[in-house]
Amino acid sequence: MFYIHQSSCISPQQTFHDVDLNKLHEPADRKLLAIEPRYDGIPPGILRRMGKAVRMGVGAAMPLLQNNPTSDGIIVATVNGGKEDCVKFMNQIIDYNEGLLTPINFVQSTPNAVAAQIGLLTKNHGYNITHSQLGLAFEYAMIDAGMMINENPLSSFLLGAVDDISLFNYNIEEKSGCHKMETISNKNLYTTNSPGHIAGEAASMFLVNGNETGAIVKVQAVETLHTTDESIMKEKLFGFIKKYLPAGEKMDVLLTGENGDNRLLKYYSCCESLMDNDVTIARFKHMCGEYPTATSMGLWLCCDILQKQTIPEHMIKKAAVKTGYKNVLIYNNYNSIQHSFILVSIT
Amino acid sequence: MESTQFKTQLKKQIVEFLNLLSVNPEDIKDDEPLFGEGLGLDSIDSIELIVLLNREYGIVIEDPKEGRKILVDINTMADYIEKNRTK
Numbered sequence: 123m124f125y126i127h128q129s130s131c132i133s134p135q136q137t138f139h140d141v142d143l144n145k146l147h148e149p150a151d152r153k154l155l156a157i158e159p160r161y162d163g164i165p166p167g168i169l170r171r172m173g174k175a176v177r178m179g180v181g182a183a184m185p186l187l188q189n190n191p192t193s194d195g196i197i198v199a200t201v202n203g204g205k206e207d208c209v210k211f212m213n214q215i216i217d218y219n220e221g222l223l224t225p226i227n228f229v230q231s232t233p234n235a236v237a238a239q240i241g242l243l244t245k246n247h248g249y250n251i252t253h254s255q256l257g258l259a260f261e262y263a264m265i266d267a268g269m270m271i272n273e274n275p276l277s278s279f280l281l282g283a284v285d286d287i288s289l290f291n292y293n294i295e296e297k298s299g300c301h302k303m304e305t306i307s308n309k310n311l312y313t314t315n316s317p318g319h320i321a322g323e324a325a326s327m328f329l330v331n332g333n334e335t336g337a338i339v340k341v342q343a344v345e346t347l348h349t350t351d352e353s354i355m356k357e358k359l360f361g362f363i364k365k366y367l368p369a370g371e372k373m374d375v376l377l378t379g380e381n382g383d384n385r386l387l388k389y390y391s392c393c394e395s396l397m398d399n400d401v402t403i404a405r406f407k408h409m410c411g412e413y414p415t416a417t418s419m420g421l422w423l424c425c426d427i428l429q430k431q432t433i434p435e436h437m438i439k440k441a442a443v444k445t446g447y448k449n450v451l452i453y454n455n456y457n458s459i460q461h462s463f464i465l466v467s468i469t
Numbered sequence: 470m471e472s473t474q475f476k477t478q479l480k481k482q483i484v485e486f487l488n489l490l491s492v493n494p495e496d497i498k499d500d501e502p503l504f505g506e507g508l509g510l511d512s513i514d515s516i517e518l519i520v521l522l523n524r525e526y527g528i529v530i531e532d533p534k535e536g537r538k539i540l541v542d543i544n545t546m547a548d549y550i551e552k553n554r555t556k
Contacts, residue, residue, distance in 0.1 A: 167509065170488040222523045225516050 123268035123344065124330045125337035125469065127278075128189065130182045131422040132156050133324035135409050138182070143426065143434045146409065148307050153287050154322040154411035163188065164243065171226050172239065175203035178325035179236035179284035180243060186329045187244040187280055193329070194274075195249025197267050198237040199259035199283040201414035203252075206288035207231045236284055249279070257456020259283065260415040261464070264344045267330055275332035282327035283418035287411075292321055300412075300457075302382065308408040309436070311382035319381040322411015326418035328425075334469055339428050341421075342366050342465040355461050356392045359453065362463045363396065367449060373401050374447040375427065377420055379454030380439075381407040389455045394440075402447075403440040404433050417454045417462055424450045428468045476547050486521045487514055499543045507542075515540055527555030 131137040134154040135147050147157065156178055161169055163184040169177065179198065187193055208231035214223050229235065234252040241250045249270065253263040260283040267281045295301060302318035311320060334340070343366040347358050367373060376397050380390045394403055404427075410419040427433050431446055452464040480494035483503075487510070501507040504515070519536050522528040528550065530536050539549045 166491060167511065170490050171513075218524065222520050222529075224520045225513055 123264070123341045124271045124332055125334055126328045126330050126339050126341065126421075126425055127333075127337050128186050128329040129327065129338065129422050129425050130186050131324060131326045131419065132158065132178045132182045133326070133410050133419055134322060137324075137422070141426070143409075143423075144436075146309060146436050148309070149320055149411070152301065152305055152320065153292070154308065154320055154409075155287065156323050156325070168239075168243070171230070173204065173207045173230050173235075173286075174288070174323075175200060175206070175284050175286040175325075176230055176236050176239050178286060178323070179203065179282065179327075180239050182284070182325040182327040183240045183280055183282060184243065186327055187240065187246065190278065190329055191244065191246075192278070193246060193248070193280050194277040195251075195270070196237045196240050196246060196280045197249070197251055197253070197263045197270075197282075198234075198240070199253040199263040199415045199418065200233045200236050200285055201254050201256055201259050202285045202288060202291045203233045203236045204231055205290050206286070207235075209288070209290040240280065246280075257414050257454075257460035258346045258462055260418045260421075261344050261346050261462040264341065264464070268341070268344070271330070271332045278329065278331035278333075280327060281330045282325065283415035284325035285413040285415050286323045287321050287413070295321065308411075311408040312380060312405065312439070314382055315384050317383055317385050319383045319407065319412035322407070322413050322416065324410045324413070324416070324419045326422040328421070337469045338425050340467050340469050342368075342467055343463075345463045347461040347463075348459055349461070350458050352388050352392045355389060356396065358461075359393060359463055360396055362465070363451065366465045368467070371449055373397060373449050373451055374444060375402045375404060375433070375450040377404050377406060377424055377427075377450055377452045379407055379416060379420060379452075379456075380405045381412045383412075386455050386458060389458070389461070390453070393453045400442045400444070402433065402438065402442045402444060404437040405439055406437060408436070414456060417452060417464065420452045420454065421464065421466065424452060424466045428466065472547065472551075475551070476543050479543060479547055479550070482521060482525060483518070487517055497543060499547075502542055503540055503546075518546075522550065526550050526553075528553050
């Protein structure tokens with residue numbers, strides 16, 4: 123599909139400057155909130171108008187585009203990005219009886235504000251698109267990037283995803299029973315045996331193109347599926363591995379989006395049952411919490427694992443004796459129904 | 470409310486309304502230009518300030534040219550508000 127050359131991530135863990143994945147930062151007030159940097163690359167006059175999702179997305183994207191100003195476009199996935207400003211704007215309409223409204227909340231009230239701001243700040247006038255298809259938004263952004271690069275192999279794109287915890291989406295998810303009722307540490311996320319997850323947020327950005335030289339990893343394939351039937355999911359995943367895993371090679375790591383919600387465990391168990399005994403199984407949602415585009419954080423971690431050839435201890439569910447990691451399968455399930463399979467290999 | 474006290478309140482409102490993260494209200498001088506040099510506000514901020522005048526003081530500014538004469542510095546804003554406020 124395409125190669126990843128650089129990556130950047132702002133998350134609840136130390137992923138942006140001086141990356142340290144061994145120290146696990148815990149939730150505050152039942153939320154895994156991003157550790158935001160100083161955003162030195164964003165002019166203060168613009169920064170003060172940005173909502174959190176826009177700020178995080180732009181902040182993660184700027185270092186990549188500053189190093190690669192000739193990028194052909196920006197492809198961003200976000201589901202909650204812009205929602206906080208949207209709600210503020212709609213509340214103003216009511217509070218001020220459809221009178222005089224401030225422009226800033228309106229301008230940033232849609233998900234495409236993130237990609238638009240990145241484009242404006244970096245003077246990138248190329249392809250600029252936002253995917254917002256809930257738990258598969260990032261996967262569709264990846265497929266979009268893959269198709270664009272397939273059409274023009276010399277092109278390069280900024281590909282990424284961002285979602286934040288806004289008061290609005292947190293309250294809606296809370297009322298619909300998405301979150302764990304009990305206050306827990308993310309260290310115990312996978313042992314609670316209760317419904318719900320910990321809300322999270324992050325921005326992960328990647329510089330992608332069709333050139334193998336100098337690449338960190340290759341994204342071999344991405345597939346998505348809508349079903350609540352785990353046997354259909356298992357059959358589809360089996361076919362995916364058979365089709366895309368390079369001939370003669372083995373899967374080394376299964377990185378899953380297991381999120382501590384016992385209602386989703388059956389899908390992850392099914393996925394694990396397809397793996398050979400010598401596959402290391404790791405998880406990442408205790409690091410970033412659950413949010414619709416969380417697979418982007420999984421992909422960022424996958425790049426880190428393949429680059430450093432090591433997996434932080436707290437991520438490992440089942441360790442296997444390995445001399446090196448080459449092929450990683452990322453499996454994620456969102457809200458029981460949306461599944462994605464991503465195969466990533468070292469170059 | 471005394472003029473000095475009112476200007477202090479106005480400065481706090483401007484900082485809060487425009488989310489001027491690095492500005493301390495006490496550091497804004499009464500005769501410092503709000504736009505360009507000085508506080509460095511821009512055209513989007515002028516719309517925000519017109520909304521502020523409407524919401525906090527009941528002042529409706531229909532003509533943007535009128536806004537330019539009022540939103541010069543803290544002194545001109547305070548004078549205009551004191552003369553024209555409806556709440």
